[in-house]
Amino acid sequence: MQPEAAPPALLSVRDLTVAYGGRTAVQAVNLDIAPGEIVGLTGDSGSGKSTLGLALLGLARPPGRILAGEVRLSGADLLTLSEPQRRSLRGREVGLIVQNPRASLSPLHMIGEQIGAVLKAHLPLDGAAADARAVDLLRNLGLNDPERRAKAYPHEISGGMAQRVLIAMALGAGPRLLVADEPTSGLDVTIQAQFLDELWKTARDVGSAVLLMTQDLGIIANYCDRVLVMQDGAIVADDVTKRFFAAPRDVYSRTLLSLERVAPPVAPGDAAIVLEARGLSKSFRLRDGRKVLQAVDHADFVIGRGETLGLVGESGSGKTTVGRCLLRLIEPDAGEVLFEGRDMGRATPAELRRLRKRIQIVFQDPLDALDPRWTIRDIINEALERPDAARVSELLGFVGLDPAVAKLKPRALSAGAQQRVSIARAIAAEPALIVLDEPTSALTPLARVEIVRLLRDLQARLGSSYLFISHDLSTVEHLSHNVAVMYLGQIVEIGTREQIFRSPRHPYAKALLAAHLAPDPSRRRVDRIEDAKLAGEIPSPIDLPRGCYLAGRCPEAVASCRTQLQPLRTLRDGRQIRCTPVAERDGAKTDPVAA
Amino acid sequence: MVRFITTRLATTIIQLAGLALVVFFAIRALPADPVARLVGLNASRDAYLSSQKSLGLDRPVLEQLGAYLGIIPGSSGLLQGDLGRSWVTGSPVAEEIARVLPITLELITVSFVIAFLISVPLGMLCGLRPGGVADRITFGYSLFAGSQPEFWWALLFIFVFFAQLGWAPPPLGRLNPMSSPPPFVTGFITMDSLLAGNMAAFKDGVHHLMLPVLTKVFVLSGPIVKMVRQNMVRALASDYVLYARGSGLWPARIAAIALKNALAPALTLLGVLYGYILGSAVLIETVFSLGGIGQYAVRSVLAFDYPAIQAVVLVIAAISLFVYLALDVAHALLDPRIVS
Numbered sequence: 001m002q003p004e005a006a007p008p009a010l011l012s013v014r015d016l017t018v019a020y021g022g023r024t025a026v027q028a029v030n031l032d033i034a035p036g037e038i039v040g041l042t043g044d045s046g047s048g049k050s051t052l053g054l055a056l057l058g059l060a061r062p063p064g065r066i067l068a069g070e071v072r073l074s075g076a077d078l079l080t081l082s083e084p085q086r087r088s089l090r091g092r093e094v095g096l097i098v099q100n101p102r103a104s105l106s107p108l109h110m111i112g113e114q115i116g117a118v119l120k121a122h123l124p125l126d127g128a129a130a131d132a133r134a135v136d137l138l139r140n141l142g143l144n145d146p147e148r149r150a151k152a153y154p155h156e157i158s159g160g161m162a163q164r165v166l167i168a169m170a171l172g173a174g175p176r177l178l179v180a181d182e183p184t185s186g187l188d189v190t191i192q193a194q195f196l197d198e199l200w201k202t203a204r205d206v207g208s209a210v211l212l213m214t215q216d217l218g219i220i221a222n223y224c225d226r227v228l229v230m231q232d233g234a235i236v237a238d239d240v241t242k243r244f245f246a247a248p249r250d251v252y253s254r255t256l257l258s259l260e261r262v263a264p265p266v267a268p269g270d271a272a273i274v275l276e277a278r279g280l281s282k283s284f285r286l287r288d289g290r291k292v293l294q295a296v297d298h299a300d301f302v303i304g305r306g307e308t309l310g311l312v313g314e315s316g317s318g319k320t321t322v323g324r325c326l327l328r329l330i331e332p333d334a335g336e337v338l339f340e341g342r343d344m345g346r347a348t349p350a351e352l353r354r355l356r357k358r359i360q361i362v363f364q365d366p367l368d369a370l371d372p373r374w375t376i377r378d379i380i381n382e383a384l385e386r387p388d389a390a391r392v393s394e395l396l397g398f399v400g401l402d403p404a405v406a407k408l409k410p411r412a413l414s415a416g417a418q419q420r421v422s423i424a425r426a427i428a429a430e431p432a433l434i435v436l437d438e439p440t441s442a443l444t445p446l447a448r449v450e451i452v453r454l455l456r457d458l459q460a461r462l463g464s465s466y467l468f469i470s471h472d473l474s475t476v477e478h479l480s481h482n483v484a485v486m487y488l489g490q491i492v493e494i495g496t497r498e499q500i501f502r503s504p505r506h507p508y509a510k511a512l513l514a515a516h517l518a519p520d521p522s523r524r525r526v527d528r529i530e531d532a533k534l535a536g537e538i539p540s541p542i543d544l545p546r547g548c549y550l551a552g553r554c555p556e557a558v559a560s561c562r563t564q565l566q567p568l569r570t571l572r573d574g575r576q577i578r579c580t581p582v583a584e585r586d587g588a589k590t591d592p593v594a595a
Numbered sequence: 596m597v598r599f600i601t602t603r604l605a606t607t608i609i610q611l612a613g614l615a616l617v618v619f620f621a622i623r624a625l626p627a628d629p630v631a632r633l634v635g636l637n638a639s640r641d642a643y644l645s646s647q648k649s650l651g652l653d654r655p656v657l658e659q660l661g662a663y664l665g666i667i668p669g670s671s672g673l674l675q676g677d678l679g680r681s682w683v684t685g686s687p688v689a690e691e692i693a694r695v696l697p698i699t700l701e702l703i704t705v706s707f708v709i710a711f712l713i714s715v716p717l718g719m720l721c722g723l724r725p726g727g728v729a730d731r732i733t734f735g736y737s738l739f740a741g742s743q744p745e746f747w748w749a750l751l752f753i754f755v756f757f758a759q760l761g762w763a764p765p766p767l768g769r770l771n772p773m774s775s776p777p778p779f780v781t782g783f784i785t786m787d788s789l790l791a792g793n794m795a796a797f798k799d800g801v802h803h804l805m806l807p808v809l810t811k812v813f814v815l816s817g818p819i820v821k822m823v824r825q826n827m828v829r830a831l832a833s834d835y836v837l838y839a840r841g842s843g844l845w846p847a848r849i850a851a852i853a854l855k856n857a858l859a860p861a862l863t864l865l866g867v868l869y870g871y872i873l874g875s876a877v878l879i880e881t882v883f884s885l886g887g888i889g890q891y892a893v894r895s896v897l898a899f900d901y902p903a904i905q906a907v908v909l910v911i912a913a914i915s916l917f918v919y920l921a922l923d924v925a926h927a928l929l930d931p932r933i934v935s
Contacts, residue, residue: 057841062832091843104838106852108859108930118842153931169842 016069027233040224095170099182101162112150122173137168188314193515218517267481271304279335310480360426364438366418383428416447495575629899679902697782699887706811714819722827737817826857870915
């Protein structure tokens with residue numbers, strides 16, 4: 001497992017070059033993987049990771065072609081073998097897991113059948129034996145009721161489950177090397193951690209080597225023995241994980257890790273309250289008219305001047321709906337929003353227009369939020385009282401763009417630059433509060449780092465407050481003064497960044513933070529003894545149970561949790577938490593805030 | 596699945612009921628006088644009036660509708676399964692349609708099945724190697740076949756296979772006028788002759804079907820091959836095929852996965868195609884003097900034979916909708932996402 005010991009390589013790649021038409025995507029790559037070793041491969045979007053991964057199996061996505069090089073697997077060069085010989089190695093010697101698992105399964109075939117097909121292609125099994133084996137694999141991967149799951153079609157299972165089906169297909173024939181390309185993109189944090197734990201454990205159990213490709217340095221720090229960094233089709237760094245994170249040698253990784261070394265923002269002392277939400281609730285009636293989806297359930301929070309409140313939670317937790325209710329882009333069902341002391345809900349249309357200049361929003365996908373037919377100048381001018389070229393240049397300068405981009409259209413810019421334009425538009429009216437709804441989620445890691453920097457600079461310079469909505473805990477940690485954790489529409493814990501990130505108290509917040517993979521190999525998740533694991537996946541936000549929504553999954557649940565609504569209670573250290581057993585242990589006063 | 600079929604069936608019935616009403620009013624809105632057409636321009640006023648009375652056209656439109664639908668007491672209409680009597684021949688329209696419809700259905704169903712059996716493997720072959728020899732030849736063929744109208748190909752085939760080579764019989768109907776037709780059971784000549792054990796009539800029936808089917812298959816195959824090929828190319832470029840290759844599946848298994856994914860969406864389009872060729876059957880029926888429902892429809896329209904027009908439209912629509920339904924069910928069986 002130690003590359004220093006230099007055991008004979010399981011996989012040895014030399015001068016591998018892949019090109020799409022005239023564009024070279026992978027340029028003379030050399031790499032070695034020892035048996036049983038878990039190697040991380042990182043790099044920005046478009047650096048050639050996925051192309052390299054497929055080329056290791058002798059494949060290229062059309063019109064790509066492998067132009068040169070050797071891929072030696074236990075000595076034999078895969079690229080000089082005949083196609084039938086290569087076929088027999090794929091899946092048997094090298095397993096493959098890709099991103100977007102559901103698109104990688106045929107939509108018209110049952111998943112048991114698809115796993116069985118891989119088994120039959122490599123092992124001397126008949127149909128019935130392959131089916132039975134497929135069910136066993138699913139059971140070993142922790143799927144409940146594997147017989148029924150095997151008869152499900154890909155559209156009937158969750159993304160996390162589909163990803164496990166891919167592990168079953170990749171490991172079913174017992175390969176010695178597993179190539180996993182962004183296996184957790186699109187999964188929620190807790191599911192991602194569960195999945196990677198399983199992958200890590202399975203690989204260690206069967207002694208198979210793994211090449212884990214990911215943009216997330218947190219994943220690499222937590223699960224990999226060695227790190228490779230790819231840039232523009234070439235490998236620019238190759239180091240043992242601990243040494244890599246201590247002192248990355250390449251510019252790309254240094255930039256990504258630079259945020260870790262910058263102290264998080266200091267909370268302004270005794271800030272005046274800019275916005276206060278009280279009992280904010282919103283439910284949606286589903287199309288069939290009977291079922292109700294509770295998106296936001298009695299949310300209470302305050303945001304002070306110059307302060308950032310981070311709102312975290314997994315998909316479907318209601319984060320985005322909260323943000324939209326604040327601007328009344330969605331009309332809340334109940335509760336009030338006091339902005340600078342005025343009730344947004346009672347504002348007349350004219351007042352609301354004025355108020356909306358003071359609260360701005362930045363969306364996840366910048367290209368969707370910018371009119372493609374307008375120039376950048378038009379887009380920013382629209383947010384100003386009257387067209388003002390000097391002010392447009394000034395704003396573009398604020399967000400770190402060359403004023404010359406004003407005459408371009410959004411499509412001519414990179415996603416990161418588009419997001420800067422969105423931010424420039426948002427700050428044009430000098431708002432008191434900006435709602436940032438996953439502003440970094442559609443960006444590459446490098447662009448994400450730059451946007452986080454920019455947001456911190458702007459806050460220091462303009463003193464605006466942020467509501468920062470994200471599922472990406474690292475980014476939230478870099479930006480927020482206070483953090484609220486949402487689960488199924490409820491804020492389950494709200495406190496300062498240190499309280500939430502260092503010592504979460506609510507069982508869900510604990511599980512969420514335990515699933516957070518920090519880019520720090522000294523705090524590896526696999527070395528930690530997990531105290532409280534949540535069972536199962538997040539239930540659907542339709543027809544929620546009475547009592548605590550977490551009760552069915554919670555290791556600390558007591559009988560009353562299942563029947564009684566949990567109020568948000570203030571603990572002695574000032575944070576609020578929606579968990580009666582924990583609050584009572586803390587000795588919190590009874591019911592200071594109505595649920 | 597049962598729920599899916601029930602809902603689709605209910606929709607079909609509502610569509611048919613709506614169509615019956617539309618047709619009923621639409622033909623009455625035409626600036627035409629069926630009575631004058633029937634009795635002739637020189638008929639006396641009395642003859643005109645008595646003819647008008649016997650056709651029921653002297654009654655208010657809503658009363659006519661009631662009689663047509665069979666909701667007026669004592670009347671016999673659609674609800675009783677009665678399509679009325681032809682104003683031209685005086686015999687029940689249902690009987691006439693039962694005689695002509697099987698001729699058309701036999702022709703287009705046989706053509707359809709043969710075209711499908713040829714086109715699917717061909718489309719698959721083209722899709723597996725886009726730009727290959729098979730793909731280029733097929734592309735040339737479908738351009739060629741689609742470049743001329745169907746009846747022109749029919750005439751050309753008659754010229755070659757009947758007039759020049761003498762392999763095909765003359766284009767004068769479903770059977771040799773000298774041979775004795777089998778007793779009427781289903782109306783499908785091939786089926787009836789087999790039921791009667793009359794092998795001579797069966798051979799003759801198939802022989803006479805040869806050229807019309809050849810024409811239909813020749814013209815139909817182009818679009819079906821194209822459709823299967825496009826879907827196949829798309830399926831082969833998908834992530835699941837790339838992943839199947841990465842998992843080391845046998846090439847034949849990958850082709851089978853791609854074909855299933857390529858065929859499922861093609862089924863719905865086949866239904867549309869079937870309805871279309873049923874509606875346009877008149878051309879080929881005329882060229883080969885087959886006397887099918889297409890020719891019957893044209894004759895009824897030209898004679899302002901209201902009951903016949905209404906019945907033909909309803910029957911053709913019912914068959915098209917039934918085929919849609921059957922193909923939708925087949926699609927749902929192939930693709931479980933449709934039902935959920």
